[in-house]
Structure formats: structure tokens, C-alpha cells
Amino acid sequence: MLSEKNLCLSGSGVTKVFGFGRQRTVAVDHVDFAFHEGEIISIVGESGSGKTTLAKMLLGLISITEGDIYFQGQKRDISSGKKKKEYWKNTQAIFQDPFSAYNTFHKIDSVLLDCIRMRGGGKLPKAKKIELMEEACSFVNLKFAELTNKYPFELSGGQMQRLMIARIFLLKPKILMADEPTSMIDACSRATILDYLMKLRDDSGMTLIFITHDIGLAYYVSDTVYIMEHGRFVESGSADEVILHPKEPYTRRLISDVPKIHEEWDLSTV
């Protein structure tokens, strides 16, 4: 079991409330969690269960209504822009839609150069920068020579998502949040993307958090699975425990809703 000392990201009573009065919606409702270093975590739930809201809070993109988030054992402080930037050096994300993740006006080179600059490599000689970019591209099986001087829209969806991973390779964050990283690309490229992510985890020992509704994916990649319903974690534990021996009726329903190959898919229970 993972010991207490390499705790990476944890939270207690994290809550997010949108609106007030009659419009008041509790999107995330007092959730507690503890993510360890080098662990792969999946947060699984239906649309509207609060997965993405939680992810945004973990990334520091939106404020927390109540509760605390601890980064490496200490209370996270992102009160100023400077501190936020410092936090984002360690916390990065890959989003669902690679097409809208890039600034259309920036060339691929500048996307990657930004990452090098963020790691404090802004003063490096040009040749060294190019070498770094080449290394990152070859990690995800892209050729830097073919990408240089191109704009993001000139790439295919799979290439863009791979470039996303190349960025992460350069940044080497402690935590990577992957919000539905494979739902926009086809099933055949999915294996490749997952492969790179796992390799990245093995190389740099970062914590990988998958936000997904694909319970099959969660089972395949993760060490720990959290099941989320209406803003609460209803069940958590190791992947084998949660997916193969679910205790909660909600988890059971989620699993029974996924089409399977070797088991009957019961359509009558909708």
C-alpha cells in the first residue's frame, strides 16, 4: 500500500455551489480524497455528476466554495496570479477536445517553446531548444520537422492530442488531469494515447487523474477508481474491487449500461 508520506494531492470537504436562492445548485458536495504520487486515478460518473467541476477546482480554474485542497501535504495557496502560475507548473491538464485547446494564431513551435519557457528554459541556446522539442515530438511519434511552422488546425485530431502529450512531456508536471482525453478520437488511436500517458507516468512518476464516463477505460488504466454521483463520491477503491465487485447500486447500474462483448447487454433495464 502507498504510504502516507508521498501524498500528492488531497482534499477535505471540497464543495462547489453555483448560484443562490432558488437557483442554488450544489455541483460538488463535500468530497474527500487522497491522491498519491505515481498513482493513476479515475473519477467516473455520468454527465452532470460534477466530475469536470471537481477537475476545474483541482486545477485552480474556479474557486472553491468550502473545504480545502492540500498539495504535497500543504494547504494549496493560489491567491495571487504569481502563485497560480507556480501551481500550474506542477499541475497540468489535457482536455476532451484537442481542436479547441490550442490558440489558433500560435504556431506549433511557439506552443512547445512556451512549455520550455515555463520550465525555466527560456535562456537556453536555440539549438538546445530545438533538440528538446524534437525529443518531445519523437516521444509521441510525431516528426518535429513536419510540424514546424504549421498551425494547429493543419493537424488531425489524433496528432493534436498527441502534441498535447508532447507538451506534458516537456512540462513534466507532478499532476496531470486528463478530462475525457480519448472521447473525441476514434477507438483505434485511443490505445496509442493511453500508451503514451502510461509511459509518461512510468518515466516521471507523476500522478495521473482521469476524468471519464467510460468505465471500461477507467478499469483498464487506473489503480484507484472513484465513482461520482450528484457531486458525491459514492464508492472508491482499487479498480478490481470497484468494477468487478461493485457494492453501490449506482456503480452496478453504470457498469450494466456499458455494452460488453462476453456478457449479455440487458436493454430492458433502461
Next chain:
Amino acid sequence: MSKVMLEVRDLTTKYITRYKEDVYAVDHVSLKIEEGKTLGIAGESGCGKSTLALSLMGYYFPPLYYTSGEIIIDGQNITGMKPDDVRKSILGTEIAYIPQAAMNALNPTRKIIDFIGDVVRAHDPTWTKQMIYDHARSSFETLGLPAEVLQKYPVELSGGMKQRTVIAVAVILSPKVLIADEPSSALDVTSQKMVIKMLRDLMESGFIKAMIFITHELPLLYNVADEIMVMYAGQITERASAKQAVLDPLHPYSKGLMGSIIVPESGLRNVKLTAIPGVPPNLKNPPAGCRFAERCTYVRAECKVTSVPLYEAGYDRDYRCILPETELRRAYQHAE
């Protein structure tokens, strides 16, 4: 043998690019669907699945052009019909199409009943508002959707409900064949199941007679389709019953596709997912030999020169590979 609802013979269609290059996105495709059956089409992005769906309807508009082949819907040959005639007399009544992400393309300023009005009036302008409403209401009740939806705007509906509404609008004139292009890929598992249940109910209640289901989610296709056609670079690479295609694929490409399946079943974690290396060929100048040769593990020298026809393996299965069945199976056994 039951009645053939849709038959396509040797259909070839092409895109003409801005630089006057021909891209044959559907290359000599033949298929046949019997009454009450569902045909599944699988393949990577860009392999021609959606273009095939567009071509099947005979509804061509630039840059898509018809080249050769025949389309027969329930005994009626629609080859060579003008796009305008196709729209008036074929679409909606004979064959209906739900495009990819149709639910995100609904005009937000119009009510659901207006979309139905559009479909009905395109075929018969004499329908009054009341007639349309009564017809829509009764169909919605049969399909298990609440009638209130008719008076709502698209933004008021959830994703799953929107998709089911789009399907209901598409089948409002009870077409014979329904083509569903990725109808559930943007939905979560529970809504996906509701959509699939609805499609199955449509078939059982006789609203539609046959269906073509396009997706890259193989576990889903396995559960929905009776027969699966795997496409690669505009051609059919394998056609078999759903069970055979998924559990016992014959073509190396299908074999590779089936290696990417993820399902929450015990034992999955021990399986190494296999990705097919490389990218599909550029169809502007397709390779002379087998189109999959570049990426195939079992490639031979002759694969790259001679083009490969679709062989019949007997037992209701076709595949496009130069190697005979026994040799392919031996190769797979050897690989394991």
C-alpha cells in the same frame, strides 16, 4: 429468404478537391440488407464510413460526385436521380439519415414541432398545422417520448433527450431504411443505452424496416448489429456476422481493430491493448496493391503490387486479403 430492403451494387463515389484531384472515398462497395436486419459499419476516422452513408442515399452535392454503381431501395432503383427529386421523394420516406452530431445542429430559435413541420411539408405541402401536430403527437407516444417535447426549444432538452428527438424527427414519415451515423458517441453510457433501446424498438414496432449503424465503438456495434462491415480506405475489408467479426476476425486490419476494444470485464487489465501502427494511406493516390499493406504485420512482397479483390470465405463472410484463410489463421496462432 426475407425481402431485401436495400441493395447496393459496386457503388463508387468520389470527391473532387479544389485542385481538381479525384479522391475515391467509396470504392466499389456492394452491400445488401434484409428486412429486420441491422448492418454495422466500423472503421477508423476518415475511412469512408460517413461518405458511404451519404452516397447510399443517392443525394449527391459537390464536392461529392457519383461515379458508378447501383442503389436499389425496396425494389426501386434510385441511381441517376436528380438530387432535388431524391430530397422530395426518397429522403424521409424511403431512407432517412441521422448525421453525426445532428443533435448539436438544431436551430435554437425553433421548436421541435417546427422541425417536424419542415420534414412533413417537404413531401406534402398540403398538411395543416393541426394534422402535423396530431401525427407528431401520436408518433411520439408510440416512440415513448413525452408529447410536451414538441413545444420545447432544443436548449431545454438534455443531450440524451435531444438525440432521441432527432431520431424521432428523422423517422416521422416511417422510412424503410434508417442510417444512423454515430448516434450515441457524444452521450454518456446511460443515455446511450436509451438511444439504442429506442432504435431497437423502432425496428420491432415496424417504424423502420432496416438500419445501418455507423460507429467506431466496437462493443456497441457488436450488441446492435446483426452483420458488421469493416471499412478501410474506402473499401470493404471484411464482412461477417457480428459475432464472427468481433470474436473471430479474419482480415489483419479487423484483427488490429479488435485489439483496441476496452470493456469492463474481468481479465481486461491483463490484456495489452494493441494499436495499429502508421496512418491510413492518402486516397489522392492510393497504393497500387493492398491498401493496408503499409501497416500490415503479415505483409508479403506481392501485397504491394497486386490489388486484392474481395474473396468469399463461404459461410457468409467476405474478406480482402491475398492470403487464404488457413494461412491467415496459422499466422495468428503463430503470433500468439
